[in-house]
Amino acid sequence: MCQAQDPHRTTLAAIATPPGIGAVSLVRLSGPDAIAIADRATDGRVSAQAPRTARHGCVRDAVGRILDDGLISVFPAPHSYTGEDCVEFSGHGGLLVVREVLGRLLACGAVPAGPGEFSLRAFLNGKIDLTQAEGVMDLISAQSRLALRAARNQLDGSLGRQTTEARDALLESLAHLEAWIDFPEEDIDPKTGALLCDPIQTVLNSIDSLLATADQGRILREGVRTVIFGRPNVGKSSLLNRLLGFERAIVSDSPGTTRDTLEETIILLGIPLRLVDTAGLRETTHPVEAQGVQRTTHQIQAADLLLEIADASLPMPAPIVSPVSPAQHLLVLNKIDLGEHPSWAETAAVRLSCSSGMGFDLLSNKIRDSLHFSDVDWGDHAVAINARHQASLASARAALIAALELLRDPRRDPELAAIDLREALDALGEIPGKVDTEDLLGVIFNRFCIGK
Numbered sequence: 311m312c313q314a315q316d317p318h319r320t321t322l323a324a325i326a327t328p329p330g331i332g333a334v335s336l337v338r339l340s341g342p343d344a345i346a347i348a349d350r351a352t353d354g355r356v357s358a359q360a361p362r363t364a365r366h367g368c369v370r371d372a373v374g375r376i377l378d379d380g381l382i383s384v385f386p387a388p389h390s391y392t393g394e395d396c397v398e399f400s401g402h403g404g405l406l407v408v409r410e411v412l413g414r415l416l417a418c419g420a421v422p423a424g425p426g427e428f429s430l431r432a433f434l435n436g437k438i439d440l441t442q443a444e445g446v447m448d449l450i451s452a453q454s455r456l457a458l459r460a461a462r463n464q465l466d467g468s469l470g471r472q473t474t475e476a477r478d479a480l481l482e483s484l485a486h487l488e489a490w491i492d493f494p495e496e497d498i499d500p501k502t503g504a505l506l507c508d509p510i511q512t513v514l515n516s517i518d519s520l521l522a523t524a525d526q527g528r529i530l531r532e533g534v535r536t537v538i539f540g541r542p543n544v545g546k547s548s549l550l551n552r553l554l555g556f557e558r559a560i561v562s563d564s565p566g567t568t569r570d571t572l573e574e575t576i577i578l579l580g581i582p583l584r585l586v587d588t589a590g591l592r593e594t595t596h597p598v599e600a601q602g603v604q605r606t607t608h609q610i611q612a613a614d615l616l617l618e619i620a621d622a623s624l625p626m627p628a629p630i631v632s633p634v635s636p637a638q639h640l641l642v643l644n645k646i647d648l649g650e651h652p653s654w655a656e657t658a659a660v661r662l663s664c665s666s667g668m669g670f671d672l673l674s675n676k677i678r679d680s681l682h683f684s685d686v687d688w689g690d691h692a693v694a695i696n697a698r699h700q701a702s703l704a705s706a707r708a709a710l711i712a713a714l715e716l717l718r719d720p721r722r723d724p725e726l727a728a729i730d731l732r733e734a735l736d737a738l739g740e741i742p743g744k745v746d747t748e749d750l751l752g753v754i755f756n757r758f759c760i761g762k
Contacts (some may be wrong), residue, residue: 321347322427323420325408332403334380337411339397340428343419345384348397350418352382356397359384369399369411377410378402392428393435426755433743440743441470443755444696448531455580457530460694469695470742472520476513477738480710483509484731487724507717510731514710517703520695526682527694529614533575533582534681537609537637540619541627545644548664549619550574550587579678586613613637615681622661623648638680642673699741706737 321341327334339348348356352367359365364381371377380401390396401411416422429446432438438446445464452458463469483506538546554574572587588606610616615638618630622643641659643650647666660676662669695703713730716722738744 321420322423322431323347323412323415324423324428325412326398326428327403327408329405330403331405334400335403335408335411337399337401337408337415338423338428339399339415339420340390340392340394340423340431341420342395344395344397345386347415347418347420348382348384348399351414356382356384361386361389364400367399369401369414371410371414372417377414378407388435388437391437392431393437394431430755439467439470441473441699441741442467444698445469451531453533453575453582454530454577457582457694460527460530464694469520469699472516473738473741474744476516477735477744479509479513480731480735480738484728484735487728487731490724507714510710510714510717513734514707514714517707517710521700521703521707523694524697524700525614527696527699529681530582530694531696533584534614535586535612536583536615536617536677537586537588537606537613538617538619539588539606539610539630541621541630544619544621545664546619547572547587549617549642549644550585552664552667552670553578553583553585579674581678581681583615583677610635610637615677616640617642619644620659622646622650622654625651626653626657640673640676640680702737702740706734709734709737 319342321339321343323337323339326336326338345357351369353370355365356367359382361384364383366379367382368376368379378401380399383398383400385391385396385398387393387395399411401407426443426447429438429443433440433443442465445461445466448461449458449465452461487506538549540546550572553576574585576583576585586609588609613635616635617640619642620627623645641657643654643657643659643661644664646661647663647668650661660669660673662673709730713727713734716727716730717724
């Protein structure tokens, strides 16, 4: 019976540029037969080409007719993105021509690459760790300057290095602890349990500092869920339109015009905001408007930032009854161009006019400052963990706290602390991919686009 072929020893081919019409396209080959397949699909001189140089060449069909001409680059293993032999063909951008080129490579022996399969090969061949692979995806999907910087730092291995250093420190502590347990005759310091607490606490502090970036990481990747709410006719839809720069929501003097939530995304001072315009909060007997008010309540509960809008030209009303939310809250007084009612004089708020645009620079700065998204807050080395990192770090943190409690109590068995330290090691190892994570790999790399 024939032995099944190792899927990681096949040669992959895929279009690495987005579909559509453009000046150039890129088709990538990676695998043990990449150079030989490229020879068969071209003029046969790829194997003799100097590494990491670009040479003009033609991709030909089975009878020798030219399908496309362009630049061919060769990257022999291990000095390539995937760690395997790689060949890249840069040709003309177009829907049909690039498919013809790919089809020819497949006919010559390559197999189609799945989503993220080139990056998966890079991980399996030790060229990148899991955090760097996720950084590739974050870099591609970054919508703001801070998101781009965080992705760049992760791609450079910042998060992987921090977690690996923490894991190495724990490994040394665990080795010392197990030596104390297993070899009592070797006269190892009997106070080892107490002495180990300091390095373990240092690792715990490092984990806490990384966990503190979880919310910022989520916001960078998903955007700040910014809910605009207030009473009817105070300018909620006008604020949305002014921030967007176009008329997205219907503006009317009639109360209850907005009966459903509208959502749009903008980049404000480098921060992605998911703006949500909501129905005005008031008591109503109209069933459709009541449903809109209920949806507003749900949006407030799920918000990262609340912009409460009020009419500055009218007397201050009774406080709006809204659900309790941990989100940052900014009061915005609109219609300041009509004059401010004296009842607002002592109220801390952002004062602006949606009709004239006055005060919007101040609002932008207040939003940035309330979210702690300035360069001063982030510093030079932005690290923003994702949900997977957060779960692993939380598991490691719980195990380390349990180990410290055992080590600080002389009446407790230190062997139990060793078990907790091993659990923490495994949890930290999941982040850069230092443990067996086959199921995890499928989840991560399937989010990639084909060709990356």
